[in-house]
Amino acid sequence: MKIVKFFLLIILGASTSCTNNTVQPEETAIELQFLHNVNGDPLELDNIKYTNAVGQTYSIKTVKYFISRVTLHRTDGADITIPDIHYVDIRDDATLTYELSEKIPYGSYSGISFVYGLVPEDNVTGSLGLEIDRLMEWPVPMGGGYHYMKLEGDYNEAGNFFNFHSGSLDGVDYAIHVDLPNSAFDANTSKLNVGLVMEISNWFKNPVDWDFAYWGSGIMGNADAQATVQKNGTDVFSVSFPSSTL
Amino acid sequence: MNYKTAGGIFLLAIAMLSCKSDEQPAYTPTSYDLQIPEGFPEMEIPEGNPMTVEGIELGRKLYYDSILDQNQDRACATCHVQQRSFTSGPDVLPHVNLGWTYNWLWKGDVQGSLEDIMEFEVQHFFFTNLDNLKSDTEYPELFKKAFGTDEITYKRIEMALAQFLRTVNSGNSxxxxxxxxxxxxxxxxxxxxxxxxxxxxxxxxxxxxxxxxxxxxxxxxxxxxxxxxxxxxxxxxxxxxxxxxxxxxxxxxxxxxxxxxxxxxxxxxxxxxxxxxxxxxxxxxxxxxxxxxxxxxxxxxxxxxxxxxxxxxxxxxxxxxxxxxxx
Missing domain, CATH: 1.10.760.10 (Cytochrome c-like domain)
Known part of the structure; x- marks a missing residue:
């Protein structure tokens, strides 16, 4: 009888360990792909072919920015916020796709939100490493931290530059908490590709038609300009779900 | 004691003796505590080239020695003059705070670490002749102190120069x-x-x-x-x-x-x-x-x-x- 009990225990132990090894949590990896449009079409860099709402022609030469704190909203009300900060440079292909550092459980999600720029606790000079400091540092005398975005180009003629740089100014935060419209999805595959589209022309309209000549070539120290960028930026981003993989 | 026990002890003794006879005294150069100026970020130091007192001393001697030049005409310091923040003219970018540098030379000819740019300088600028160092009366011993071997290689020259230059920091203006x-x-x-x-x-x-x-x-x-x-x-x-x-x-x-x-x-x-x-x-x-x-x-x-x-x-x-x- 003792021998029977012994083998029963072994079988029980083995079956328990098998169960633990085979049942994996069902999770989805989220890969973001950053896309940049003007008037609905893919951006063509270095070409003064676009026209803003006040009739000025313009080109785009630089698009560098941060997104952070991507949040996946579950239909059951639970939110999953990924504490990542991602830097995007349209001229650096390596930055144009990015897999979130944490997977999310299978289930139904009501939408996606994120922060354009950095929340104050992330926006600390030197905290993102020297490589990012070189590219995006915001001077300490203007409040420190990082540029949220460098959007640059010509207007009216080549060499007539605008620097549409946004960031927090003197302690006032001008980041944008973006709730992506039409971003509900079901996580039921191992990987979900999410296209994050920046409609660049929207930075220059709604509610304020941006006049490059009025605001001047540089706006970093102008609180009104930073507030206007923040207002205009609320409808700049949208989402697409190009495909998913099992 | 049976024969198995006796045999075991014998083998153990042989093993210990053989270990002792093969063992070289471990060489440990003196670790260097790099002081980073306040307000500067941490410096990334390659795992394969830790900073040591002996390595820095060797690098400094090499920096000031024309022996690096295949013609022995000039040293690093000939063009990189300390009193001018380690420059001497427009072609020569100053050697200051290089431990945080990634793009090198005016045109960005080289990207990478200090070891990478020293490889460029030693092998493609000075065209160093290793025999000149190997036959020198001092350098083999200095390399032994710095790296535990008196074998002089391009890589060890570059590593020593990089170690010295990581100390050449300016943050007290x-x-x-x-x-x-x-x-x-x-x-x-x-x-x-x-x-x-x-x-x-x-x-x-x-x-x-x-x-x-x-x-x-x-x-x-x-x-x-x-x-x-x-x-x-x-x-x-x-x-x-x-x-x-x-x-x-x-x-x-x-x-x-x-x-x-x-x-x-x-x-x-x-x-x-x-x-x-x-x-x-x-x-x-x-x-x-x-x-x-x-x-x-x-x-x-x-x-x-x-x-x-x-x-x-x-x-x-x-x-x-x-x-x-x-x-």
Whole structure:
């Protein structure tokens, strides 16, 4: 009888360990792909072919920015916020796709939100490493931290530059908490590709038609300009779900 | 004791004896505690080249020794003169705070670590003849102290030079003292500081971070028909006219200015950024006042910017005996 009990225990132990090894949590990896449009079409860099709402022609030469704190909203009300900060440079292909550092459980999600720029606790000079400091540092005398975005180009003629740089100014935060419209999805595959589209022309309209000549070539120290960028930026981003993989 | 036990003891004794006879005394050079100036980020030091007192001493000796040159005509220090913040002319970028550098030389010829640029200097600039070092009376012993072997290789030369240059840091200027609360700017320097770090003067975008350089390559509108610059390296037409932003630390000691030394004084440099910009297709959009010829500073503002830049001078650095050629 003792021998029977012994083998029963072994079988029980083995079956328990098998169960633990085979049942994996069902999770989805989220890969973001950053896309940049003007008037609905893919951006063509270095070409003064676009026209803003006040009739000025313009080109785009630089698009560098941060997104952070991507949040996946579950239909059951639970939110999953990924504490990542991602830097995007349209001229650096390596930055144009990015897999979130944490997977999310299978289930139904009501939408996606994120922060354009950095929340104050992330926006600390030197905290993102020297490589990012070189590219995006915001001077300490203007409040420190990082540029949220460098959007640059010509207007009216080549060499007539605008620097549409946004960031927090003197302690006032001008980041944008973006709730992506039409971003509900079901996580039921191992990987979900999410296209994050920046409609660049929207930075220059709604509610304020941006006049490059009025605001001047540089706006970093102008609180009104930073507030206007923040207002205009609320409808700049949208989402697409190009495909998913099992 | 049976025969198995006796045999075991015998084998163990043999093993111990053989271990003892093969074992070399472990060589441990003295670890060097690098002091990073306040306000500077941590320096990334390659795992394969930890800093040691002996390695730094060897690197410093090599830096000042013309033995590195295949013709033995010149040393690193021939062109990199300490009293001028380790430069001597427009072709020679200063050797200061190099442990945080990634793009090397004016045109960005080399990317990578200090070891990578030292490989370039030793093997492709000096064309070092290893036999000269191997037959020297001192170097084999110095390499043994630094690396545990007297075998002299290009790699160990480059590692020693990199170790020395990681110590050659400047962070004790008046600017640094003001940041630490140990000094105050004059009114003029303070105006220059404000101009520098706002878009009025707009120096900070390229002369960024604690090192007063972004280390990146830009066309700063020097010429309507610029020198090819980084295009000569990359072959990308977008890189035409691009040169590395130099550090402004110790800029007072490093005249003349720009990659071709066209400006003899800081005043001339400020005049250029104020009203001397020239259009060409690849000018960086950060030169945002290009269409006006520059940022259009008043005479008072120009003088203030120069005064501020001179607060980046670090007299302790250019006199530091630990960096000198006097041993």
């Amino acid at each position: 008046k600017f640094d003292k003001v940041q630490r609360g140990e000094a105050q700017f004059t009114n003029q320097e303070n105006l220059g500081f404000e101009l520098f770090f706002t878009e009025r003067g707009d120096c900070f975008h390229c002369h960024a971070t604690a090192f007063f350089t972004d280390g990146l390559l830009h066309n700063n509108a020097l010429d309507a028909n610029p020198d090819p610059g980084h295009f000569a390296i990359s072959g990308d037409s977008l890189d035409y006219g691009k040169f590395k932003s130099p550090t402004l630390r110790n800029i007072e000691y490093t005249a003349p200015y720009m990659h071709d030394g066209r400006y003899a004084t800081l005043e001339e440099v400020v005049d250029f950024y104020s009203e001397g910009l020239e259009k060409s297709p690849t000018v960086d959009p950060l030169m945002k006042q290009l269409s006006k010829g520059g940022v259009q500073l008043t005479d008072e503002e120009k003088a203030a910017l120069v005064a501020f830049m001179k607060t980046l001078s670090d007299p302790d650095f250019i006199q530091n005996p630990e960096f000198s050629g006097i041993f």
